[in-house]
Amino acid sequence: MKAVVSKLHCSSMEEVMVVRRRPHVVNGGGFVVSNCKDDKIVFKIDGCGVLGTKGELVLRDGDGNDLLLIHKKGGVVQALSIHNKWRGYSYDYQGSVKPVFTLRDPKHSCFSITSSIRISVGPGNCYFDVRGYFPDRDCSIIDSTGNVIAKVKEWVGSRDIYKVVIKPSVDKAFVFGVIAVLDYIYGESTSC
Template sequence: MEMGGKATNAMPIISKLFCSSSQVVLVVRRRPRVINGGGFVVTDSSQTVVFKVDGCGVLGTKGELIVRDGDGGALLLIRRKGGVVQALSIHGQWKGYSFDYEGLQKLVFSLKEPKSCLARNNITIRTSIEHNRGHKNWDFEINGYFPDRDCSIVDSKGNIVAQVGVKKEVDEFMGSKDLYHVVIKPGIDQAFVFGVIAVLDYIYGESTRC
């Protein structure tokens, strides 16, 4: 599978404002470790902040994340579903809600993760978009292993829509995975992509988790 370079029709999930007509490379930088569960910041090639993700250390609530725009406006509220049914399920479930102009929450995507620690080494995480129910019960899945910064978001047709990676020289210099890049295909909603990455970050106990 390859990332396509051709421009495609915009596929807004949060907003068409976050869909670019060309391929985009954004950089993720973990917030300082002193902020426990503080989240991460996303910048473009000119180092302008595009998104901020608040983790439980900022919000004070476990199993909850917020994706904000560069100005700090809330775009996505992401919650891990609880309750007896979820406790007995082999999958954990996350729900992502966008905010309309009145500040009301609207469910836009769901994400399922296996609860087994063994399964996480070879994890299959699938995401469903609420307004796009097709012949499959999922729209995107994650291939690869996020803690290695080597994974991709793939649509139900097998096309890579976003790729997480680390440049070798950066990895050697930093000595950690606190700085990595995400390549996003034309037309794909960047806010949605970072909503999924925020959940992956939390699942694997990284910058957003207390």
Template sequence: MAVVVSKVFCSNSEVVLVVRSRPHVVNGGGFIVTNNCTQNVVFKVDGCGILGKKDQVILRDSDGHDLLLIRKKGGVIEALSMQKKWKGYSKDFEGSEKLVFCLKEPNNSCFFKKMPIKISIESNDYKNHKNFQIAGFFPDRTCSIIDSNGNVVAKVGARKELQQVMPNKDVYTLTIKAGIDQAFVVGVIAILDYIYEGSTRC
């Protein structure tokens, strides 16, 4: 198992989740994630409209417990950097923040726009492939998270039944391979949603 946040969120079989964006007018944005088969809520993501802070999102479980605090690193050095960094933190048993992963967002300049979005696992407990990248284009709901061996570990796609009627970017599927930490994957999706001005952004 590839445990990043918790082994509770690693399944023995492939899982298909459904992501539904919340409108900005309802609780200030964010999205919910349900199981495709049972329709039960698995995760909730609150954006800056709820939190009152920009460049920050929180991933919670179905009971509302915080799983990941995700925020964009700021400061003068960051402003001069060619890549913007997002960091995902979990809480240990004592309540202290623990850095578990980092996502590097390419700069908006023309030269760097085509650079891939890279993700690195920072947790010392993680023993698998520590580097991932995003392939495809998230705003089109056609992208994948790929490990360092080139294996697709998670894939974003439009829902087939909706695509035939009318493309809907506010409802889409997230397919996660067996053994991959679903909370980690949804955390990455939350950042992509924010970067591309989705429902998590004010």
């Protein structure tokens, strides 16, 4: 798989990451991602509780550097669409933003034909799908050839902790950008 955000966030072997939700009363919500091996913080995701802006998320590395700015598209066109659209932007080495992915989530209505969440990446026809149900901690991100690139799994005994298994050569920043949007869509720690 080609890196979506950066090659720096790809690993040559499968990794298990632990996600810990932050309550809204502590730092405004969001969640923290750590490596299962050494418990080192790899990513921090801040939602509108921290940012003060509804429909906006920021993914940062363990040192606090911004990696992805994700926001929900609004306006009249969005209101008339059968999908909610989220766009993810990364920062290049000069600090300017560039579009990375678009996530389409069907609005909950009787006109919605499909319940699939589709992620489009960059130029071309590269896409990913989310299958399963995120609130149950049982979903997968699947590439266009049908391969599972990441799987969200329940952490037994806790609702605020879960794990994500990421396949080799997969961009972890991209995976957690998608998970941040899922977290928001289902009204969890990143939403207002």
